[in-house]
Amino acid sequence: MNTTPSLDLHFIDAAAPEADATKAPLVVLHGLLGSADNWRSHLKVWQQKRRVIAVDLRNHGRSPHAEGMTYAELSRDVIELLAREGIKRAHILGHSMGGKVAISLARTAPEITATLIVGDIAPVRYQHGHDDVFAALDAVRQTRPATRRDADALMAEHVDARPTRLFLATNLVKDADGAMALRVGLEEIRNGYEDVIDEPAGERAFEGPTLVLRGADSHYVTDDMLPTLRKVLPKARLVTLKAAGHWLHADQPEAFQQAVEAFIDAYDEQRA
Known part of the structure; x- marks a missing residue:
C-alpha cells in the first residue's frame, strides 16, 4: 500500500x-x-x-x-x-x-x-455520518465571515446542535485579513474520509x-x-x-x- x-x-x-x-x-x-x-x-x-x-x-x-x-x-x-x-x-x-x-x-x-x-x-x-459537519465548515471557508458569531450562524444552517457547533468552532482562526478561516485540513480529511x-x-x-x-x-x-x-x-x-x-x-x-x-x-x- x-x-x-x-x-x-x-x-x-x-x-x-x-x-x-x-x-x-x-x-x-x-x-x-x-x-x-x-x-x-x-x-x-x-x-x-x-x-x-x-x-x-x-x-x-x-x-x-x-x-x-x-x-x-x-x-x-x-x-x-x-x-x-x-x-x-x-x-x-x-x-x-x-x-x-x-x-x-x-x-x-x-x-x-x-x-x-x-x-x-x-x-x-x-457508516457515513459527517456530511452536515463538512458542509458547515465548508460554508465558513467559502464565506470567510468576520466574526465567530457570523461563523456560527453559517454553521447553524447545517448543524442544529449548538454544542457541536461550539466544538467545530475550535477549528476557526483569524486569517491575515481578519476573517474567520479554518485551521483544519478540510479537503484532505474529506478526501480521506473513507479511510477515517x-x-x-x-x-x-x-x-x-x-x-x-x-x-x-x-x-x-x-x-x-x-x-x-x-x-x-x-x-x-x-x-x-x-x-x-x-x-x-x-x-x-x-x-x-x-x-x-x-x-x-x-x-x-x-x-x-
Whole structure:
C-alpha cells in the first residue's frame, strides 16, 4: 500500500514539577476535527503524576496538512514523533478517530504500548455520518465571515446542535485579513474520509492491558460490536460511563479522568 511520508506533528508537552520522570508518559490522541487543545483541562490533572503528550494528528490543530488519512499513516506519524522524543514506551489514549489511531499503533508497535485506553470507538467500519459537519465548515471557508458569531450562524444552517457547533468552532482562526478561516485540513480529511470510517490498521490482536470506555448514551460501541472488539483487544476491560454520550470525556470529565488514572496507576503498581 502506498503511503505518504510521515509528518512532523505538533503536540503539547505537559509535566508538573512533581511528576515522576521515571514513569511511562501518557500520549493523548483526539478525535475527528478535534485537537490537542481540547484536552487541556485533562492534562492539568494527569500531568501531576507523569509526562503527558497531547498530539495534533495530521490535518488537525497546528499540525501540517497532507493527503493520506489511513490509520497506517496516522499511527506512523505518532510512532515517529515518539521516536524523535526518545520515548520507548508509553500509555496510549485515543478518543473516537484517535482511538482507532491508538489501536493501530498498539497492533503495529506493541513494544511501544505499555497500556491502551480507547474512548468510545470500536475496531469496526462505521457508516457515513459527517456530511452536515463538512458542509458547515465548508460554508465558513467559502464565506470567510468576520466574526465567530457570523461563523456560527453559517454553521447553524447545517448543524442544529449548538454544542457541536461550539466544538467545530475550535477549528476557526483569524486569517491575515481578519476573517474567520479554518485551521483544519478540510479537503484532505474529506478526501480521506473513507479511510477515517474504516477499521484500524494492523493484522494482529493487541494482547496488552486495555481499557475501553464507552458512553451509556452513545451508539459508537454497541453490544453487538463487542465480539469484534474482543477479537482485536482480547485483554480489554469495558467500562460504561453513565450520563455520557460519544464525547464522554466532556460529558463526564471527572469520571473519565479518574478511570484513566486508576487504570494506569494499577499498571504502574504491578510493574513496581
